[in-house]
Amino acid sequence: MGHQSTNDLLEQLDKLLNVYDFSNTTRTSLLGCVNLIYQSDLEETYSKPMLWIGLYIALASLACILAMVADLLHGLRSRQLWFPCKYFRINAAFLTLISIAMKLPVDLSGSMPGVVDQTAKLGSMAFMCTMMANLLPCLATMNNDELLSNITALCVLVITLVVNVCIQIQTGVLDSLSAIVAIMYVTWLLELLLLHLCSSLAILKSKEIIESKYQKRHDAASEDIQQSSGRLLTVEKLQKHVRNHWIMAASGSPQFITACSPVASASGVICALITGLHALTMLVGIMGMKEKDYQSVYKWSMMVILIVQSIGVVIGAIAPLSRCFATLSFKVSSKIILNHFKVFKVESYWTWKLYDWKHGGIHEFRSRNLEVIIETLKKLILSLCIKFQKGVVVMCKITALAPFLFMICVLYCFRCMKWLLKAVFTSLGKKFEKLERNNDLRPYVLQLDDDIELAERTLVGLIKYVNQFMEKGAKSSPDNLMKLLKKSTRDFQGVQKFDHIDHDVPSKVDYQDCWRLPVVTLTAIAVSLPAIEKEEVDSLLESVREGLVYVTIVEKGLNATDNHVSAQKATETLWREIRLGKKWLGNELQDPALQMNAAGQIVEWLRDRAKNMAFTKETSKNNIGGPNDDPITRSICAYSMYRITETLLLAYHTNNDATVSQKELFDTLSSMIADIIAACLTNLPQVIRMKCHTCAIEEREASVKDAAQLLGETTQIIEILQDHYIPNMDPSDMPYLDKWRSYLSNP
Known part of the structure; x- marks a missing residue:
């Protein structure tokens, strides 16, 4: 009605x-x-929109599920079966999605008379539990401020949910059987929240311990790879350096350490219990779905929510259950088994932060008595917190014994099977023996507990993973660039010859030359030669494009100083114009009016254009590179073009070679470009070393992966450069073009 x-x-x-x-x-x-x-x-x-709100809840839940699936796929692909949190994380976006997905258990006013309604409300709580168990390792990726803000937000969300569910139990929104199940979910939610808080307190100190061990291993690894003057590091040494740092980064990853802790094992056991209970409640829910027993204002969307979140419970349970057996990553020995059974031993990093707060000072008050009272209360409360923290860790270790004992049985069965296979198949035995030849990498394994050893199979898996990145890089090696580098001279003479004006002409803009600017300027001159075949020009452009990728990596990594940035930005703008439009600062490089001109005339034309823009204040419409043209960019590019073209013309006049052909000029320009790029890329080993070592512990894995892929892509380039004569320069001067030119002028 x-x-x-x-x-x-x-x-x-x-x-x-x-x-x-x-x-x-x-x-x-x-x-x-x-x-x-x-x-x-x-x-x-008023209840008409609730159907769409129900679908909105299902959509938010689906977004969380997809993020968890992405983490599972990432873990499987990278052989990280502790499933680090790369996509599904505790941040503002996902906390908002989780709060939307938890609309049913938070809803105090809506009645839930149907079986599907009751089951869906309980299913949301089970889904929340599995999401929290999934999110535990991501705490290790945060700094202090992020950890405080995100864990506070999670506490507010969980406590709000728990309070609202308790109110619904009291008011009778949940029937008696559902209330019992809800109480169990509430208990597990609070336990999981407690585990998050305990882990947060331990993470800060554990990072310091790992960081201290990392610095010692890094110093040892760096001793064997110091670059000497006049020599490039070999590919073999770089590969070893990358592997060493990958073992340190992967084994010392904060997420890996957190995922292998007793807290993570306890959360996995809780997640297993939750999944089992949810499976039982779903039996009732399925019967309700068959009878279409949904009577709430959400109508049939309750079925959608129940199905989606039930899938989420199953998917969300995979990673925590896998972390239950994270000790599979350790070699089982009698010493380690005894260490695991010392359940009442609580390591110092679990309580270090609480002790730090306990012994720390407080704000001074005017009243001495008030200050004494507050200090006494603080120590009393923190003493209780320390004992509580120790109790939680002990309980987690006791809980973790169940999967640990199961893991021991599985591993010993596996060892017996392996022994039988080795006895029967000699060739297979040799394969197993091959896995035990990585003792040179074992010193670089980082663990909180020195009594625990990384299993050989896990170590081999880590090595295979980093080798895959190198192989992946090798498959995408720059073939066109290597053809160009073969045109470079062994002594990099093009670095000195491209700009050899005796008199120094001042520029309107103060800047220092970067590697990319002369490369792009020389390419512009080469493109302007009309007699050169289009295929050759396009091949040069493609070779330069590939080369600039690595030149940019070198510049951004080694000489991203303020006095180089202006030239680098100007070069990026100029290169887009040349590559996409074959123009230089608004001037057509393949001007039909220049078709019949000799090479020297084309160079003179470019010089005059550049001189007009570099040294005069007047600019015509033809001199402007577009509506977004920057006068600083124009001046830098014009000054570079002027010096290079003037150098070319002086060289022709000195050699009385004014009739040089366009083909000869194109080859000369190509050789100069190759020399400059080759000289710059002699810094690639230094860049790879730098990427292997980064200060932020949370970023090391990704940085070493980048280094491995970069090494794979540039292996052939480094091997080509090994045959070149490397100037006996200070390694700290090699990233700078002006240092190279000074050395080559006065070796």
Whole structure:
């Protein structure tokens, strides 16, 4: 019944009351009935959007599930079966999605009379538990401020959910059986929240311990790879250096350490219990879905929510359960088994932060008595927190014994099977023996507990993973660039010859030359030669494009100083214009008017254009590179073009070679470009070394992966450069073009 029909009923009732003389009691009863009908109409009208809200809840849940699936795929692909949190993390975006997905258990006003309604509300709580268990390792990726803000937000979300569920149990929104299940979920939610808080306190100190061990291993690894003057590091040494740092980064990853802790094992056991309980409740839910027993305002969207979140519970349980057996990553020995059974031993990093707060000072007050009281209360509260923290760790270790004992049985069965296979198949035995030849990498394994050893199979898996990145890089090696580098001279003479003006012409803009600017300028001159075949020009452009990728990596990594940035930015703008439009600062490089000109005339034309823009204030429309043209960019590019073209013309006049052909000039320019790029790329080993070592512990894995892929891509380049004569320069001067030119001019 709609609003209009209710109004009609009121009008008819008003006429009826005017015609007949009813008693006051009868009048009140009739008006009360109409009021109930009206309230029912209003409730039906307001509940119409709830169907779409239910679908919105399912969509938010699906987004969280997809992020967890992405983490699972990433873990499988990278052989990291502790499944680090790369996509599904505790941050503002996902906390918002989780709060939307938890709309059902937080809803205090909506009645849930149907079986599907009750099961969906309980399913949301199970889904929340599995999401929290998944999110535990991501705490290790945060710095202090991020950890404080995100864990606070998670606490607010979980406590709000728990309080609202308790209110619903008290008010009878949940029936008696559902209330019992809800109490169990609430207990596990609070336990998981407690595990998050305990891990947060331990993470800060554990990072310091790992960082201290990392620095010692890094110093040892760096001793064997110091670059000497006049020599490039070999590919073999670089590969060993990358592997060493990958072992340090992967084994010392904060997420790996957190995932292998007893807290993670305990969360996995809780997750297993939750999954089992949810499977039992789903049996009732399936019966309700068959009978379409959903009577809440969310209507049939409750079925969608239940199905989606049930899938989420199953998927969300995979990673925590896998972390239960994270000790599979360790070699099982009698010493380690005894160490694991020392359940009452609590390592110092679990309580270090609490002790630090306990012994730390407080804000001074004017009243000495008040200060004494506050100090006493602080120590008392923190002492209780320390004991509580120790108790939680001990309980987690006891809980972790179940999967640990199961793991021991599985591993010993596996060892027996392997022994039998080795006894039967000699060739297979040799394969197994091959896995035990990585003792040179074992010193670089980082662990909080020195008594625990990384299993050989896990170590081999880590090495295979980093080797895959090198192989992946090798498959995408720059073939066109290597063809160009073969044109470079062994002594890099093009670095000195491209700009050899005796008199120094001052520029309107103060800047220092970068590697990319002369490369792009020389390419512009080569493109302007009309007699060169289009295929050759396009091949040069493609070779330069590939070369600039690595030149940019060198510049950004080794000489990203303020006095180089302006030239680097100008070069990026100029290169886009040359590559995409074959223009130089708005001038057509393949101007039809220059088709019949000799090579020297084209160079003179470019010199005059550049001189006009570099040294005069007047600019015509033809001199402007576009509506977003920057005068600083124009001046830098024009000054570079002027010096290079003037150098070329002086060389021709000195050699009395004014009739040089365009083909000869193109080859000369190509050789110069190759020399400059080759000289710059002699810094690639230094860049790879730098990428292997980064200060932020949270970023090391990604940085070493980049180094491995870069080494794979540039292996052949480094091998080509091994045959060149490397100047006997200070290694700290090699990233700078001006240092190279000074050395080559006065060796």
